[in-house]
Amino acid sequence: xxxxxxxxxxxAAVLFILGLKQLSSPRGARxxxxxxxxxMVIALLATLPSLRFTTAGIVVIILGLAIGAPIGAVSARxxxxxxxxxxxxxxxxxxxxxxALVAISELLHLGAHPAFQITFPSIFSMVVGGISFAGSAVxxxxxxxxxxxxxxxxxxxxxxxxxxxxAIVALAVANLAIGSQAVFFIPLLLLALVLGxxxxxxxxxxxxxxxxxxxxxxxxxxxxxxxFVLNNFALIVAGTLVGASGTLLTTLMSQAMGRxxxxxLFGAFGQVQTAAGGTAVTAEGKSVRSGxxxxxxxxxxxxxxxxxxxxxxxxxxxxxxxxxxxxxELEKRGVEVDYAIHPVAGRMPGxxxxxxxxxxxxxxxxxxxxxxxxxxxxADVAMVVGANDVVNPAARNTPGSPIYGMPILNVDxxxxxxxxxxSMRPGFAGIDNELLYDPKTIxxxxxxxxxxxxxxGAVKAA
Amino acid sequence: xxxELLTEFTYFVLAIFVGIEVISxxxxxxxxxxxxGTNAIHGIILVGAIVIAANARTxxxxxxxxxxxxxxxxxxxxxxxxxxxxxxxxxxxxxxSKQPTK
Numbered sequence: 001x002x003x004x005x006x007x008x009x010x011x012a013a014v015l016f017i018l019g020l021k022q023l024s025s026p027r028g029a030r031x032x033x034x035x036x037x038x039x040m041v042i043a044l045l046a047t048l049p050s051l052r053f054t055t056a057g058i059v060v061i062i063l064g065l066a067i068g069a070p071i072g073a074v075s076a077r078x079x080x081x082x083x084x085x086x087x088x089x090x091x092x093x094x095x096x097x098x099x100a101l102v103a104i105s106e107l108l109h110l111g112a113h114p115a116f117q118i119t120f121p122s123i124f125s126m127v128v129g130g131i132s133f134a135g136s137a138v139x140x141x142x143x144x145x146x147x148x149x150x151x152x153x154x155x156x157x158x159x160x161x162x163x164x165x166x167a168i169v170a171l172a173v174a175n176l177a178i179g180s181q182a183v184f185f186i187p188l189l190l191l192a193l194v195l196g197x198x199x200x201x202x203x204x205x206x207x208x209x210x211x212x213x214x215x216x217x218x219x220x221x222x223x224x225x226x227x228f229v230l231n232n233f234a235l236i237v238a239g240t241l242v243g244a245s246g247t248l249l250t251t252l253m254s255q256a257m258g259r260x261x262x263x264x265l266f267g268a269f270g271q272v273q274t275a276a277g278g279t280a281v282t283a284e285g286k287s288v289r290s291g292x293x294x295x296x297x298x299x300x301x302x303x304x305x306x307x308x309x310x311x312x313x314x315x316x317x318x319x320x321x322x323x324x325x326x327x328x329e330l331e332k333r334g335v336e337v338d339y340a341i342h343p344v345a346g347r348m349p350g351x352x353x354x355x356x357x358x359x360x361x362x363x364x365x366x367x368x369x370x371x372x373x374x375x376x377x378x379a380d381v382a383m384v385v386g387a388n389d390v391v392n393p394a395a396r397n398t399p400g401s402p403i404y405g406m407p408i409l410n411v412d413x414x415x416x417x418x419x420x421x422x423s424m425r426p427g428f429a430g431i432d433n434e435l436l437y438d439p440k441t442i443x444x445x446x447x448x449x450x451x452x453x454x455x456x457g458a459v460k461a462a
Numbered sequence: 463x464x465x466e467l468l469t470e471f472t473y474f475v476l477a478i479f480v481g482i483e484v485i486s487x488x489x490x491x492x493x494x495x496x497x498x499g500t501n502a503i504h505g506i507i508l509v510g511a512i513v514i515a516a517n518a519r520t521x522x523x524x525x526x527x528x529x530x531x532x533x534x535x536x537x538x539x540x541x542x543x544x545x546x547x548x549x550x551x552x553x554x555x556x557x558x559s560k561q562p563t564k
Contacts, residue, residue, distance in 0.1 A: 226507060
């Protein structure tokens with residue numbers, strides 16, 4: 001490695017770090033992403049002069065770039081905001097796949113007995129990249145609705161997964177000891193792919209963001225390992241940055257759900273729920289008050305303070321512009337409107353903020369849970385749009401509940417509660433919400449966007 | 463352990479601390495863009511893909527190199543574009559009255 005490449009890589013690493021730092025404020029965030037992109041271009045351009053290309057190599061690289069770039073750009077441009085999480089899963093998966101392929105290619109290239117310091121990171125990169133690739137594919141399929149979002153469990157699943165992990169470690173050790181040949185490391189790759197699938201299928205759709213974040217960290221580590229194989233500073237530093245930050249983000253996300261990471265990954269949500277079934281409050285025999293848009297519209301129009309609690313249902317219905325319109329209409333009448341954002345509202349932390357920002361809702365109205373929870377007591381109406389689990393008092397009151405301990409928004413303290421839902425179906429966690437049967441709750445059934453549009457009319461008329 | 467490996471290992475350990483330190487100051491509202499942004503950064507594997515594809519000779523090497531370059535390019539381009547799309551929604555707003563905490 002010449003000094004110029006080393007300096008260019010150093011510059012790229014600095015730009016990655018600065019970019020991540022700029023991402024920490026909403027105003028600098030976009031610049032942060034661009035800074036990181038510049039770092040990427042510098043790293044790529046600096047690499048090219050140092051390589052000796054075969055003719056086939058040049059063709060392969062140009063073709064690969066020419067095919068990958070437009071597909072990536074177009075799909076990223078066209079994806080709906082609601083489908084963002086699975087898009088990130090997809091882009092993460094292909095990165096893991098690429099990293100595994102780089103490692104495999106090096107293993108094939110080096111022959112039967114490369115040095116341990118090459119074999120070890122190669123095997124690591126291949127296994128972790130393979131798990132990330134297969135796991136991301138399953139996460140994508142679950143979020144996209146290609147397979148069911150509910151946990152897929154079977155008897156002895158933990159044992160099977162543990163055996164898979166043990167088999168991988170054993171094979172990896174064998175590879176390191178005997179020397180790597182395709183005969184040995186191809187089965188290892190297959191096992192890693194199987195483990196990736198087996199690891200993600202028992203995890204419910206609601207927990208997918210945590211899994212994607214973890215797999216993002218995995219890909220980062222795999223890339224760092226590939227960096228050790230290729231003796232490439234840029235890969236080591238960038239991959240490690242992602243591995244470290246991704247791990248931290250994963251922990252933060254599970255904390256926001258009030259659970260440990262281990263519980264998210266191995267808890268098999270569904271099983272806990274069955275166990276709690278006996279103690280959970282059941283829906284039967286309780287009455288629900290449902291109202292017309294006119295009733296709710298009048299109530300909102302004469303309220304002094306309204307807190308809107310948006311959830312995934314709002315995103316699915318693409319109702320963010322309608323909710324903004326309703327808020328504008330209310331503010332015109334002098335009603336104070338705020339949005340209460342739960343850390344895991346939507347499918348990812350920050351997902352709701354992104355959606356509402358798209359509808360030009362000002363930042364100042366988006367309040368985080370800790371800031372707004374004290375204000376529900378003074379709110380005349382708390383309007384829950386397509387959210388459920390994040391306002392479920394069972395998290396506070398019902399010790400056997402799967403979501404017990406999760407911090408929630410104190411919607412139950414508001415003077416009136418409006419729930420906009422399509423049906424009485426429970427939320428993503430599959431637990432009944434006693435708040436729906438509360439005497440001060442009014443249900444407004446239907447598609448969130450339709451209901452909101454009707455409410456705008458009702459408020460204007462009131 | 464030779465000196466090159468030792469140097470690389472040093473970068474690795476230091477990068478862990480930098481990664482944690484930088485990220486711990488990101489407010490919740492930017493977690494989705496952040497995840498997407500870090501996702502784009504590990505697209506640096508494109509450098510690795512290009513390195514192995516560059517001197518591909520056998521059909522197997524050619525296929526592996528080609529697939530690796532395509533996948534890595536998807537990761538880089540898609541990752542940065544999707545992050546930019548999320549973040550462009552935050553521009554052009556009046557400055558926030560208070561900085562988001564956390």
